Amino acid sequence: MNITLRLLLGYFLIVGLAAWFVLTSFSEEVKPGVRQTMEDTLVDTAHLLAEMATEQMPSGKLDTRRFAAAFERYQAREPHANIWGFKKDSLDLRVYITDARGVVVYDSEVEAVGQDYSKWNDVHLTLQGRYGVRSTQEDPGDSRSNVMHVAAPILRKGKMVGVLTVAKPTLSVQPFIDRSRQRIERAGWWLMGGALAIGLLFTWWLTRSVGLLRRYAREVSQGKKAQLPELGSGELAELGRALAEMREKLDGREYVENYVHHLAHEMKSPLTALVGAAELLDENLPPEERSRFTTSIKEQSSRLRDMLDKLLALARLEHRQVLEETVTVELRELVHTAIADLAPRLQQRRQQCDNRVTPGVQVRGDAFLLRQALTNLLENASDFSADGGQIEISAHAATGKCAISVRDHGSGIPDYALPRIFERFYSLARPGTQRKSTGLGLPFVREVALLHGGEVVLSNHPEGGVEARLVLRVG
Numbered sequence: 001m002n003i004t005l006r007l008l009l010g011y012f013l014i015v016g017l018a019a020w021f022v023l024t025s026f027s028e029e030v031k032p033g034v035r036q037t038m039e040d041t042l043v044d045t046a047h048l049l050a051e052m053a054t055e056q057m058p059s060g061k062l063d064t065r066r067f068a069a070a071f072e073r074y075q076a077r078e079p080h081a082n083i084w085g086f087k088k089d090s091l092d093l094r095v096y097i098t099d100a101r102g103v104v105v106y107d108s109e110v111e112a113v114g115q116d117y118s119k120w121n122d123v124h125l126t127l128q129g130r131y132g133v134r135s136t137q138e139d140p141g142d143s144r145s146n147v148m149h150v151a152a153p154i155l156r157k158g159k160m161v162g163v164l165t166v167a168k169p170t171l172s173v174q175p176f177i178d179r180s181r182q183r184i185e186r187a188g189w190w191l192m193g194g195a196l197a198i199g200l201l202f203t204w205w206l207t208r209s210v211g212l213l214r215r216y217a218r219e220v221s222q223g224k225k226a227q228l229p230e231l232g233s234g235e236l237a238e239l240g241r242a243l244a245e246m247r248e249k250l251d252g253r254e255y256v257e258n259y260v261h262h263l264a265h266e267m268k269s270p271l272t273a274l275v276g277a278a279e280l281l282d283e284n285l286p287p288e289e290r291s292r293f294t295t296s297i298k299e300q301s302s303r304l305r306d307m308l309d310k311l312l313a314l315a316r317l318e319h320r321q322v323l324e325e326t327v328t329v330e331l332r333e334l335v336h337t338a339i340a341d342l343a344p345r346l347q348q349r350r351q352q353c354d355n356r357v358t359p360g361v362q363v364r365g366d367a368f369l370l371r372q373a374l375t376n377l378l379e380n381a382s383d384f385s386a387d388g389g390q391i392e393i394s395a396h397a398a399t400g401k402c403a404i405s406v407r408d409h410g411s412g413i414p415d416y417a418l419p420r421i422f423e424r425f426y427s428l429a430r431p432g433t434q435r436k437s438t439g440l441g442l443p444f445v446r447e448v449a450l451l452h453g454g455e456v457v458l459s460n461h462p463e464g465g466v467e468a469r470l471v472l473r474v475g
Contacts, residue, residue, distance in 0.1 A: 007212050014053055015195040019188060034173050034180075039133065039148060046152035046166040053164055064097055064106035071095060071108055072212050094167040098123050100160060117165075122151035126163045129153075135170075146170045213239065319421060326364045331404065332357040334367070335393050338374040342382065349387045354377070356394040357371075363402050363472045365452045370472075373448040375455075376441040377406045377468045383430045384410035384466065401454070409465040414456065421458055422446050445470065 053067045074091060081088040096107040102118025117123045126132030132151035139145040147169045154162040304428045332355065339346070339353045346353055363370075385408045392407045411431060412426045413421065419428045427439035443456070445468075449456040453473035 010409035011078070015199065016192065019191050019195065020423060034176055035148070035170060038168060038170070038173055042066050042148060042150035042166050042168060043152075045093070046150045046164060049166060050152040050154050050164040053097065053162075054156060067097070068106055068108075075108065085179075091277060092168060096167075097164050098163045098165075100127070102127060102163070105162070120149070122149040122165050123163050126151040126153050127160070130158075132163070134164075138169075142429075144171055144174060260316055265289070325366070327367055328362050328364055329367050329370055330359075331361045331395050332359050334370060334374060335395075335404075338378055339393075341371075342374055342378050345379075345382055349382065349389075351382055351385055351387070351389050351391060353391045354393065356392060357404075358395065359401065361395045361397055363452075363474055365472060366448075368446045369451065373405065373470060374406070374443040376445050377470065380441060380468070381406050381410075381466070384408055384428075386410065388430070397474065400474055402472050404470040404472070405466055405467055406470075407461055407467040411461040412464065412466055418458075422456075455475065 036165075043378050053064070054072075074093075077091060079088055079091065094108050096104050096112055096117075098104050101117055102123045104112045104115050104117055107113050118127065121134040123131040124132070135146050136149065137143070137146050147167050149165050149167045151163050151165040153160045154164055218341045335355045335357050339355060342353075377392075378391065385391060389409050391409075392405075394405045394407075396403050396405065413428070417426075417428055422442050423439070424443050425439035429435065442456070445456050449470055449472070454471040457469045457471070459467055459469075
């Protein structure tokens with residue numbers, strides 16, 4: 001299971017459990033809350049009706065005739081009330097009155113008159129001077145058939161002469177309970193959906209940032225010119241900067257060690273030749289021998305100078321992570337300039353360089369670096385071409401890419417050398433002279449290609465010779 005799914009599941013589990021607990025608590029509190037409100041209303045109603053019943057007994061005896069007539073008029077009313085979207089067209093209060101012994105003397109539904117209710121909690125507790133209330137399930141098989149009974153004493157001159165009970169079925173408030181639960185459940189689903197959306201957004205942001213850092217670290221480990229991604233100013237950004245600093249320090253240390261090692265190895269041969277030639281010049285040599293050793297000293301000194309110059313240029317290039325400024329480069333003009341730079345060498349060896357780049361082909365980049373890279377490729381093509389040979393330069397544009405092709409008609413690259421062709425200081429002997437170059441030209445071209453978001457590929461052409469392809473990103 002990847003980190004994205006783990007984060008999302010963990011977040012959603014926490015939010016889901018919290019939402020379930022809160023919504024369940026709310027839902028469980030709806031029904032008792034509504035019933036408590038109904039009971040409070042019934043208490044007020046019972047005591048009001050008890051006082052009204054007392055006022056309608058002028059003789060001081062329990063007489064329910066006038067109260068019964070008034071209650072019948074109440075039952076005949078049609079309220080036509082609209083209570084928060086629910087219509088109420090009938091009145092559903094039931095009232096019964098018992099005497100001081102608990103015997104029913106009046107029942108708005110008639111059925112209980114004459115029955116002994118002294119054992120029912122509402123009457124029994126009220127007769128004892130306590131709060132009388134009970135909830136009775138009319139249908140044992142239906143939990144929704146509860147009826148709440150609240151009683152109040154009927155007092156005459158401080159003496160209890162009877163008990164008045166107001167009853168109301170809880171089913172009458174069930175629509176309010178059901179609607180409240182539905183709203184809570186709907187709000188719960190919205191909450192879960194919102195939590196999921198926020199979780200997805202948060203997880204996407206976090207995994208995207210981690211993914212950018214992972215890709216950056218992977219590109220660094222592969223030796224690519226990776227740029228630290230923009231991660232804002234939080235802890236992940238600080239982690240990214242720490243990785244970049246660590247990379248710079250490690251790269252710097254390894255870079256110095258590798259360069260010192262390679263430079264010492266490559267300088268050993270020309271220095272040995274210089275020391276040997278200088279020692280021989282101290283002896284009394286014929287003019288021809290002296291001239292030959294003098295020429296060798298000049299050649300080895302020139303080779304050392306070229307090696308150091310190219311090494312410094314490559315070092316500066318390898319430490320650049322991005323191109324600070326880019327311009328639009330016309331490739332045909334760039335190739336024309338590079339050919340002009342090598343005109344003396346080409347004329348000396350009677351080599352022809354054919355610029356086949358179509359006018360109008362353009363890329364964005366550093367014109368100076370691209371010119372140097374192309375010059376290096378042309379030098380290689382010239383070195384490995386025979387006198388009087390031909391070099392062809394063309395360009396092919398594709399979606400988002402442009403490839404500059406430099407092809408010679410020489411002997412090609414041996415198979416054993418292909419895997420090492422871009423190693424620093426690795427060089428093949430030039431045909432004819434058997435001399436080697438500094439081995440820094442192609443690594444330089446590769447660094448230029450990487451800075452431009454591209455690559456350089458060398459391969460043997462099927463029809464002979466070598467084809468070097470410098471692939472650049474367009475725009």
